[in-house]
Amino acid sequence: AEIWARPRAAVAAARPLAAGRLSRGLAQISASEAAVAAAPAGSGVRSDMRNIAIVAHVDHGKTSLVDAMLQSAQAISGSIDKDDRLMDSNDQERERGITILAKNAAIEYGGTKVNIVDTPGHADFGGEVERVLNMVDGVLLLVDAAEGPKPQTRFVLKKALEMGHRILVVVNKIDKPAARPDYVIDKTFDLFVELGASDEQTDFPIVYTSAINRQSGDEPDEVSDSMEPLLKKILDLPAPAADTAGSLQLQISNIGSDPFIGRLGIGRVRAGRVAKGQPLGLSAGPGEPVKSAKISELFVFDAMGRKAVDEASAGDIVVFSGLSEFNIGDTLVDPADPRPLEPISVEEPTMSISIGVNKSPFAGKAGKLLTSRNIRERLEKELETNVALQLKDTGDADSFQVYGRGLLHLTVLIETMRREGFELMIGCPKVIEQEIEGARCEPFELVDVELPEEYSGSVISMLGERNGNMLEMGSVSPEGIVSLQYEVPSRAMAGVKTKLMSATRGLAVMTTTFAGYKPWAGDFDKRDRGNLLSHEKGTATGHGLKNAQERGSLFAAPGDEVYENQIVGIHQRAGDLKVNVCRQKQLTNMRSAGADEKTNLSPPTPITLEEAVEYIEDSEFVEVTPAAIRMGKVGKK
Numbered sequence: 001a002e003i004w005a006r007p008r009a010a011v012a013a014a015r016p017l018a019a020g021r022l023s024r025g026l027a028q029i030s031a032s033e034a035a036v037a038a039a040p041a042g043s044g045v046r047s048d049m050r051n052i053a054i055v056a057h058v059d060h061g062k063t064s065l066v067d068a069m070l071q072s073a074q075a076i077s078g079s080i081d082k083d084d085r086l087m088d089s090n091d092q093e094r095e096r097g098i099t100i101l102a103k104n105a106a107i108e109y110g111g112t113k114v115n116i117v118d119t120p121g122h123a124d125f126g127g128e129v130e131r132v133l134n135m136v137d138g139v140l141l142l143v144d145a146a147e148g149p150k151p152q153t154r155f156v157l158k159k160a161l162e163m164g165h166r167i168l169v170v171v172n173k174i175d176k177p178a179a180r181p182d183y184v185i186d187k188t189f190d191l192f193v194e195l196g197a198s199d200e201q202t203d204f205p206i207v208y209t210s211a212i213n214r215q216s217g218d219e220p221d222e223v224s225d226s227m228e229p230l231l232k233k234i235l236d237l238p239a240p241a242a243d244t245a246g247s248l249q250l251q252i253s254n255i256g257s258d259p260f261i262g263r264l265g266i267g268r269v270r271a272g273r274v275a276k277g278q279p280l281g282l283s284a285g286p287g288e289p290v291k292s293a294k295i296s297e298l299f300v301f302d303a304m305g306r307k308a309v310d311e312a313s314a315g316d317i318v319v320f321s322g323l324s325e326f327n328i329g330d331t332l333v334d335p336a337d338p339r340p341l342e343p344i345s346v347e348e349p350t351m352s353i354s355i356g357v358n359k360s361p362f363a364g365k366a367g368k369l370l371t372s373r374n375i376r377e378r379l380e381k382e383l384e385t386n387v388a389l390q391l392k393d394t395g396d397a398d399s400f401q402v403y404g405r406g407l408l409h410l411t412v413l414i415e416t417m418r419r420e421g422f423e424l425m426i427g428c429p430k431v432i433e434q435e436i437e438g439a440r441c442e443p444f445e446l447v448d449v450e451l452p453e454e455y456s457g458s459v460i461s462m463l464g465e466r467n468g469n470m471l472e473m474g475s476v477s478p479e480g481i482v483s484l485q486y487e488v489p490s491r492a493m494a495g496v497k498t499k500l501m502s503a504t505r506g507l508a509v510m511t512t513t514f515a516g517y518k519p520w521a522g523d524f525d526k527r528d529r530g531n532l533l534s535h536e537k538g539t540a541t542g543h544g545l546k547n548a549q550e551r552g553s554l555f556a557a558p559g560d561e562v563y564e565n566q567i568v569g570i571h572q573r574a575g576d577l578k579v580n581v582c583r584q585k586q587l588t589n590m591r592s593a594g595a596d597e598k599t600n601l602s603p604p605t606p607i608t609l610e611e612a613v614e615y616i617e618d619s620e621f622v623e624v625t626p627a628a629i630r631m632g633k634v635g636k637k
Contacts, residue, residue, distance in 0.1 A: 046242040046315035050234055051268065052168075053117045053132050055156035056142035061172040065142060065211040066118050069107060070303065072214065072227035104266070104317065106301040109231045115301055115317045119156070131253045131328060131387065134344055135268040135317055138237030139165045141188075142172050145179035145208070145220075148187040150448070150511055154195070161197050166238055167204045170230065174220055175210040181220040207233050240268075240315035248272035248280070250318070250332040251341050255385045261297055261321040263384070268317045270341065272334060274298065275311040281333045282326060283340035290338045296322030328387045349390055349403035350443040350490060350514065353410050353613070354427030355379070356399030358623055361537055361563040366627035367423035372398045375424070378417060389413070399425075403432065406514070407494070411610050418609070418624050426622040429613060431491045434517050443490040446471075446515040449500070451508035453482045458503045460484070466492035467521040489521045494614040527617070530576040532569035533633055534562040538582030542601060548579040549602055555631075556581055557604045567620070567631040570605075576633070607631075 054062045105116045117132045133139070139160045143149050149157075160167060169188055171181050185206060192202045207230045208223055209216040216230040217223035249270035256264040274280070276298045281290040299306035299319040312318045329343035357363075357372050364370055369378070379391050379400060390403035404410040407429055414426060434441050447468070449459060453476050460470070468488040476482050488496075493512065500508050532552050542558045554569035562568060562581060571577050607615070612622045612631055623630040 044242055045239040046313075047239050048111065049113050049115070049240055049315050050138065050237055051115045051117075051136040051240050051315070051317060052138045052140055052234060052237060053119055053136040053160075054140045054142060055119050055133075055160060056153060056172075061144070061211045062118055062142055065140075065170065065172060065209065066105060066116055068209075068211045068214045068227050069116065069231065070105060072231065104301045106303060110235060112235055114231075114234060131344055133159055133163055133165065134251065135253045137165065137240050138234070139167050140170050140234070141167050141204075142170045143184055143188055144176075145171050145174045145181050145184055146176045148180075148184040149191045154191060154513065157191065158195050161192070161195050161201060164198075164201075167192075167201060168233055168237060169204050169206045171206065171208045171220070172211055174208045174223060175213055175215070179220070181208060205233055205236065242314040243271040244273060244313045246271035246314070247337040247339050248274055248332065248334040249339055249341055250274055251344070252326060252328055252330050252332070253344065255326075255328060256319070257385070258321065263324060263326075264319050264321050265323060265326060266317070266319050267332075269312055269314050271314050271339075273311060273313045274318065274320075274332065276309075279335060281335035281338050282323065282330055283333055283338055284327070284330050285340050285343045288340065290333060290335060290340075292335065293323050293326075293332065295320045295332075349388065349405055349432060351406055351410065351429055351431055352401050352403045353429045354394065354399050355402050355414065356396065356425045356427070358423035358425045358625065359398075360425070360623045360630070360632060362561065362623070362625070362630075363423060366625040368421040370423050372400075375417075375422065376400065378420070378422065382413060386413070399427075406490075407610065407613065411613055414613075414624060415609055418626055421626055422624075423626075424624040426613060426624055428616050428618050428620060429494065431489070433520070436517060440520040441517040442520050444487050444515040444518045444521075445490050445493055445512045447484075447486040447488050447493070447496075448511045449484045449486070449508055450481055451484075451504050453480050455504040455508065456482050456484065459500060459508065462496070462499060462503065463488060465524065466496070467524050468492065487515055487518070492521075492524060495527065495611075498611055498614070527615075528574060530571040530574055531567045531620075531633065532571050533576055533578045534564055534566040534568050534582070535578045535580040536582055537563040540568070540581040541584060543585040544579075544581040544583035545601055547583065548581050551577060551579060554581075554602070554604050555607055558601070563632070565633045567633065 054065060056062050105118070107114050107116065115136075117136060119132050141153070141157060141160070143153060157167070169185070171184055173179065174181065188204075189202065192204070207216055207218065208220045209227070209230060210223065213225075214227060215223045215225055216227050218229055223229075249272060250267050251270060252265045252267045254266040256266060258264055274295065276295055278295065280293045280295065282293040283290045297320065298309055298312060300309050300312060300316055301307075301319070306319055309318075331340040333340055355375065357375065358367070358370065369375075379402065383389055383391055388405045388409065392401045392403070394401050402410060402413070404413070410429070414424065417424060431442055447463070451459060463470075463484075463486050466488060468486040470484065470486055472483075472485040474483040497510060500510055529552070532548060532554070534556075538561075540556045540558055540560045540562055545554060545556065545558060548554060548569060552570045552572040556562060556568040568579070568581055607629065609622070609624065609629055612629055616622055616631060619634050621632055621634060623632060
């Protein structure tokens with residue numbers, strides 16, 4: 001009864017959905033389908049335009065594919081080097097080799113404009129994926145020709161299928177010696193069926209590509225040195241619905257900023273027309289008040305940049321400025337006939353972390369942005385564009401609790417602030433619990449591990465100790481590789497990657513994705529060894545470190561400045577131990593002048609921001625400055 005209570009036009013417009021998810025599908029009709037349902041008959045489509053998103057698992061080649069398409073369509077003058085990755089413009093994106101922020105580009109091919117959105121593949125940045133899918137009509141699902149669909153492929157594909165989008169499957173990296181396209185296509189089809197795709201969605205077209213070599217083709221053994229086969233298949237995807245005569249509907253799906261013209265809104269015109277300087281209304285959703293607004297500048301995407309226009313119509317993805325107060329999900333409407341769209345829903349955060357003023361003995365030596373006011377302003381600015389982030393005050397005026405979709409989501413923000421000149425003190429990350437049907441529940445991760453068979457015992461033991469539940473263990477491949485799938489509490493994943501790499505000599509490949517909330521898994525020991533703590537403030541010496549390294553592995557190197565209770569290493573036993581790494585060698589006539597040459601020190605263990613945040617427990621902190629990342633113990637005297 002609840003299903004058929006919806007308007008018949010909206011039900012008729014929704015694509016046929018699998019019986020098992022009919023009610024959910026109708027409850028989550030995409031904004032584009034809702035717009036079509038509400039549009040008058042004969043409103044037509046924009047045959048001269050395609051709006052597509054590229055979604056895939058981390059490192060399957062999304063950004064390289066966009067570069068290849070830009071070069072093939074001659075949207076960029078000159079050639080694009082294989083390692084350029086134009087769409088990954090952020091420093092951290094280039095260093096990590098992943099896409100963090102969704103970005104737009106546009107090409108012209110065969111008289112048709114193709115708006116392309118490159119989306120993040122990591123589940124921590126899922127907020128970006130959800131918003132982007134609201135702007136497009138078709139999706140390029142990219143899968144690796146050797147690896148096949150991975151956990152985060154599942155995450156983004158589920159979102160696209162729920163919105164009713166048509167999928168074009170692109171099998172990339174076909175040039176790999178280990179490529180197995182038939183296996184990958186079978187696995188992709190199984191995944192579509194498992195996620196409840198409609199008959200129309202499971203009958204997906206396929207293109208085979210090697211994006212880095214600028215090659216594509218309709219068959220794996222018939223690829224040409226051109227991206228034309230791919231571009232032709234893109235033109236077969238649905239064209240955007242275009243009710244140009246209707247009342248204006250422009251939903252804001254992303255927010256940007258420009259140093260010259262201020263805050264920018266990015267969204268797709270669902271219906272009607274929008275012009276520069278035109279009086280408009282702004283509404284947060286149906287039933288919400290309509291505020292008056294006016295756009296001062298209007299742009300559309302052109303290659304990797306923006307092009308100023310005076311007017312845009314239904315189907316266009318536009319960028320506008322002139323409005324100071326708006327949120328993602330708001331709709332620009334015609335004030336005479338306001339028809340706001342349903343606001344965009346984004347999944348809730350699963351992890352929180354405290355970010356505060358640096359109060360260590362070395363505070364203020366390296367950074368220039370030190371106060372709680374600086375930190376608050378920067379976090380509030382981040383909230384304007386980072387929709388999956390939340391900020392709450394704590395009882396301490398110098399500390400803030402920041403909520404995000406995962407540890408990577410939060411540490412990317414911290415690393416960005418560090419590079420901007422902030423000094424921060426970071427607390428132990430905590431998962432966000434929920435009470436579901438009276439039961440205490442916590443977030444779980446779906447963990448997929450591929451590793452050599454001889455190391456599987458130690459990995460099974462490690463995940464078992466952390467209350468992990470094995471879901472599947474595959475048979476051994478001809479190369480001696482075995483795959484494991486576990487459900488593990490999110491709080492238990494801290495430090496797992498480092499231990500996994502140590503246990504398997506770096507030969508394991510681990511991927512994780514959010515698996516939802518499940519009953520509390522119980523307590524477990526996070527780590528079985530204590531810390532080596534600095535005994536005093538000073539400069540670490542080779543003599544002091546030589547004695548300390550007999551007690552465990554070290555993070556500090558000779559010449560490093562340390563302070564009391566700084567964590568300088570990992571103790572080889574349980575419990576913390578204070579060591580004097582600043583100890584000087586006494587120069588008396590009882591020692592030879594060349595004795596220091598015999599001091600043999602093991603290289604210190606380098607530690608990244610992610611590893612440091614994963615390592616700490618309650619009563620410990622990470623000190624983040626532009627010059628260094630240190631860990632310390634609170635209140636240890």
